[in-house]
Amino acid sequence: MSEDYPYFPTYGGALAHYAKHTPDQIALRFGDRVTDYKTYDRHATQIANGLMEMGLSKGDRVAYFGKNSDRSVELALGAARAGMVFIPIIWRLAPKEVEFILNDSGAGVLFVEPEFADQLPFDGKKVLTDDSFDVWRDAQSDAVVTVEVGAQDALLQLYTSGTTGLPKGVVLSHHNGTHLRPLTKEHNIYWYCPEPGDSLIFAMPYGHIAGVGTAISGVLGGLEVIVHREFDPALTIADVQKYKVKWLFIVPAALGIMLAHPDAETADFSSVKGLTYGASPIPLDMLKEGVARLKCDFAQLYGLTETFGTVISLPPDDHKPENIVGREHVMKSAGKPMPGVEVRIMDEDLNPLPAGQTGEVAIRSDCVMLGYWNRPEENEKALIGDGWFRTGDAGMVDEEGYLYIQDRIKDMIITGGENVYPAQVESALYGHPDIADIAVIGIPDEKWGEAVKAVIVAKPGSSLTEADVIAYAKDQIAGFKCPKSVDFIEALPRNPSGKILRRELRAPYWDGKERAVN
Template sequence: MTIANDANADADTVVPIGNHIDRWVQSKPDEHAVSYGTTDYTWAQFRTRIRANAAAQVADGIRTGDRIAFLDKNNLACLETTLAASLTGAANAVINFRLSPDEVAYIVNDARARIVIVGSEFADLIAGLRDELPTVERVIVTGGVDDDYEKWIAGASDADFEPVRFDPDASFLQLYTSGTTGHPKGAMLTHRSLGAHNAAAAVGFGFTPSSVNMVAMPLFHVGGSSWSLAGISVGAQTIVVRDVDPSAVLDEIVERKVTHAFFVPAVFGFFLEEPRVADRDYSAVRCLGYGGSPMPLPTMRACLETWPDADFYQVYGMTEMSGVFSVLGPEDHRDLAHPERLVSAGRPLPGVTVTVVDRDGNALAPGSIGEFWVQSKQHMLGYWGNPEATSKTLVGDDWLRTGDAGLLDDDGYLYISDRVKDMIISGGENIYPAEVERVIIENPAVADVAVIGVPDEKWGETVKAVVVLADDASTTDVELIAYCRERLAGYKTPKSVEFLSALPRNSTGKILKRELRKPYWEGRTLHS
């Protein structure tokens, strides 16, 4: 089955991303544009800082196709560097600040970065790696007592600076995939792809020039950088949050009269643990988005009760698609006639076509599980320096293979089963762990769960549940297996249960199932 959203999202006209800034400088130069910490900038001031950054890049010899690497927690300087790169023809390769030194070095070298801009908290890390970064010509520290960044942009004049000739397919933002398997790959996002995403997101989430958009997701993640650019494109105010302290973030939402915000489900869980979570005035909030990993139904129900007047949006997106491409909207979150849609990833955004295919790329009927393929101008240019991986992901007539398995129902709603690679094949039956996880997480004794396939001499693989118990709760493997047997087909029911204190996750909250599988599959071959 294939579903297309052909609604006009103004994605056919590609303009330089910097044109949006110019537009708001012309119409409201003295109005509030961005905030970072206690500092606010108007649109005119923001544009001046972006152009100063661009002029500084050029003064340091940065040219079209070059890469700058940025390593820090959320920092307005990162957003300025991305927007400046769109003017110089370079690209900002934003690095996950939670990575190990070896992983940071890998990304800097993979990007062949000529400049590294690093937050003061991580300056020692880069200093320790300096001899291992052969392409780096300059390191610029931002923040702290040794701040170089403000001097760097203050010392550059944009009087003679002119943006490079516009190329709609030029990449100015390079975000690295989370790397749950193998080395991360640099997805090249362009004026065309991010412009299409901006247009679709503006429609999908109701961004307007009066919106106040909180950016709390890390800027190394597509949910941070793309979310911020979507708001900026329509003239919304942007609030950049450096650290996600639940109580402080909730207070800032109220004090800043935030209308739009996006968080991963785990952060909503932290919010719900705050003693005063329900005592604040959230009347300004219009859009609360979540995604990056599934939200357990108990958490979702609690959120709907805690924020009864807010519109909730579940998003399905990926780095390679410049952000979100399918949304479950607010009406579906509170549709008593279709409660099953709470576990849906919604319907495609404007300008997006989604199909479900078998292993040979043939479209499947509604209700059949296969791999999601997506067609949209939002797709990346490719993986930086990796044509082989690009050719495996971008196929046919501009289709992008998501690697996610799931189905489309008769009404065009997407239901994600799992990553294709996480599918368990037991006795010839395909089992998608998410189906089993959705059942187990409903058990009140369970706080977190991951389901994996482990080797079995008779069936090839069997289902194993790895469980974290809720505080002060107790249950046994026998009780959990019996609980599942009442609610699942026999072949989907776990044959074994392991209890852990916590599940291994990457920096964006995704469970590292390869780490859970590793002890069982060492020396064996897992199906592809």
């Protein structure tokens, strides 16, 4: 492996490497605040020492609730250096959902942005991430942290909505995230291993692996990470031009919003070398518009929280219009496995299926999580031995090795890049006194890919309306999980064992579509 792309067992070790070799290189940029690598490294050490001064030790959980910022990124590296486990919580979650995560994780401290502080029930240590955070951090010792942190130690604990309605904490190690970079360089997967000093914009939500994973990946390659508080098309367009940004990661819905922005018409995107996207395939018309406007390489990334993000990629060559004439179907695939990743399609008995047959997608890779936090039964179902992980996605691998995602075995809905599980929405709505029965499904949506729809059986004599249901949902769960529309029917279709036949409910909306995901 190249000396320019060494393997770093830990994120703290990677940060120390670039602090030593490129100390004056810009590491983080957030508005007017600019942090170079030597300062970033010192701040991480001070945060680590500060956390230990609070009485926390290796393996303890450090939670953060807020939007993207340079402080939140430094906090992740400080926790990593102390051997602690960082838990960025999706800021759009409802207070009850956040309370569950804090209790389930046993977080020893919560760092929270001031605007959210009064909303969160937390009896433990709470630190605001306003200017007082800088005062606290800078008062800590910058003495070398002596905690021994290894590649297999836990780094992140990210909560995904559970199919039973309860979120699960996905525990990821340092090695899950660090091992892939030198392999991508070795195999010339240049769109996943920018050169040291390259700049990228981080604007995806921090509580997702695509958010925090992108943010902390900068230390693996000595990159300049330009932090946006949240996705803003005008700011993205402006910063690309102002800072000559080379790399963008975005979900297709956000790309569509950016391309439709008036500023995009005259913007200079010539600095952009590559754009990677995930969460859903990109519509062919949007791809053609994006390639024409940005004139850069496009690559699709497929992965899960449980795999530290990307395990499959559709490379730039398969996005170029001149290369896909007569084989446009490839654009509908997720791509091919990354180096060191194996894919298997399994039947219901977990037996391998041949090319061309649809079954459950399983992944074997060093990317696969350590496990779900305190969920032994879930681990037994998902981690099936010999390094294999069941994704819950239904897919097919063709003769060329391209993976096609056909449906979601776990019924998950992806709307605008956000994961929504029907059971969680159903559980929240069941409390309404006029709802007798309910099913939640995803239906096609031109803007967001999918939209959440509730199909409800109202109690006899009820005058329940769509507006009533949506208003009730907004008091219970995050806005992106709430139904955007409601249908009322007399009875839900069920199989003999009583399970709701969601595919039967979805069928009319997906009629004529090639896949049951959008």
